[in-house]
Amino acid sequence: MADDCTCASENELIQPAADGLVNCLETLNVTEHETGNEWSAAPRIVDSLVEYNANIGCYQCFLLPSDDRHKDDGYKVTNVLTAEHLRVRVAFPHVELRYHDPLDHRVDTVIWQTEIERNVDVTQCTVEPKDDHWYLRVPIRLSDKQPLGGFSSFTMVSPLELRVESYGSLSCRTCKAQLLDCEDGVKMDKVLPLPSANWMDMFDFWGAGIGAFEHIPRDDICAQRHRVLVGESYILLHASDLVAEATTVADGEGEATVALGDSAKEEREWIPLTCANCSERVGLRNVEQPDTVRLHKHVLIARHLARARVEKDLVEQDQEAEDVFGEYTIDSILSAKLLETADSDGIFRFVLTPSNDKHDCADLSSGNQGGTSALLHLQLLSWETMIKQQGSNKFRRVLKVLYGGRQSTSTIQERLPVHTVKLPPTMCLTIADRLQASSTLLPSSLRTFNRMNVGYLYN
Template identity: 20%
Template sequence: RKFLRVLPLPSENWSDLVEEWCCHPDPFARSSLHPKHGDCFLGDTFFLLNSGNESHKSKENTRVICKRCETMLGEAASSGTIKYYFTEVIIQPAEESFSPTPRSQFVQSVVAQCLLELSSAKSTFRFTIKGDNGKTYILIWLLNSDTLLVESLGSSSYRSDFTLFEDILTPSYGSVGTWNAVKVLYQPCIQCRNKELADAWEDDMGVHPLKFPSETCLELLLILGLSTTSLPPSLRCMNSFQVRNSFCFSKK
């Protein structure tokens, strides 16, 4: 599919900013932005496309499901707009050869890139990970984004123990693997855990929400937990938050 225009969407509270900064009412302040055919609108965790087919329009928002694996890819709106989440779809030039990426590597790379871009653009370092069902799954506090992670595969026993990155980067035996990473603190919020803190973050203007499919939120929580258990017990917590040593990603 060829895109004629690829445009970033304004922030979610753009209509409120219009009311604060404009001295006259804006008739478009409360209207939605819908892509036309050939457009691609980029949000924080998703992109919007025009379905290009009037028959695909639905009366209410519906989930877009992959026919092969039955995974939720996004949502279809009644306006003919389809929302796809970055964590569920890979977009690359048609002339490039496709090489499969392990799921865990892809998820943490996408999330890390979101954290990097938002922290740089908005000076935001605290994030809530929300599902498409509206529930908060994880609280994330970004510590730094300039970490270089180095792994030396000196023995086969080490390789079998370090399970988190086993399917992410597999340099040959005895070699050194390096990749960029971000360091974060996190708190799980499933099963009403840390509810008071989650409610406080919900009302905090300095916290930015990130929305993903609920299944992906649980995947991300599992990735975080596996990383925490790979650390020595004395390094797993910091000020009641659990430590995630790194989110691996590739710089653009």
């Protein structure tokens, strides 16, 4: 009888303990669903784009959240994400977006962060969930608002490009073949900036039509020995400073990858040059002045003298950081042309068309080939914009544009002044492809505007 009582007492003690253990396990199971790495209640940002607009003084952040929270795995998130769950924290230069769990106020998770370059007004920061992204608006302080410098600042030559030491080595970006003859070190005596492409128009304006500048030669600027003349998207060199037979005149049958000019006069004055080693188009040679060679920055590698002297003994690394022209792309040529026209003529709408009819494309905006009316319409939106992609540590200056084919333009747009820019066929297709790729940086809902596509041209 005593034994039976003892067993009953033990059962009474064990049962509550067992029930408590089950409850603990169930609690752990729920917690695993709510806070596990894979199915966390906290949202996860998979991609982002930060766009700084100097004209309005604001950082616009487009954040793409993961759709993991909407997957059906037998667990349903009961709380609906709203702007109330998100907080913006700024500790210059860091900006953080934090998530506050409405079910557990102790949970304060950083779900996205970036670094900015200007002080912001924390009280004006807002975050708004959209259909396919989150929009974070971070205005800068009034005292920090300043424009980036207008048209000329976009294509402004960097101080590094105006140093003699920066041209210790000049080579083809495609095959790394040396183009500048620097066997005995840097031969260049001076590096000088070229004036704006419309400098003669400015002389006429300053002269006010009274003949004050009639004595100034009207010819183009020619290259000089042992000097580098630096333009917005190209450099001028004397042919004698180049490695012998490093470049050859193109046969004219292939498709140029550098612009020949947007007028018949310019096309007659320059002939394409190719790298003798890889046949890549690297620049142009003046017909009347054969010693004047124009090499385009986006197909060159220019390195510092110290790097050039010991290059043979080093393993190449961080090449982009050491290349003076590393950030130049094929967009640089087009951007310089567009801004030159906008600055001098006040025209902001353009039509890109191939200069060679036999290579024309039906619709450059979609990359389709096989037609006779290749047209890509461009409209300038902003030249004071900088963007920063997720994973990047710095902002990059861009030209924000609208682009599209002939069918995308409206009647009103067709009545506005338009400037035609003739480009080599390959360059037209490359520009169209790059614009399409740049559009994918934006959320789907922001990729079109006014029946045209939104894209970026890089400096």
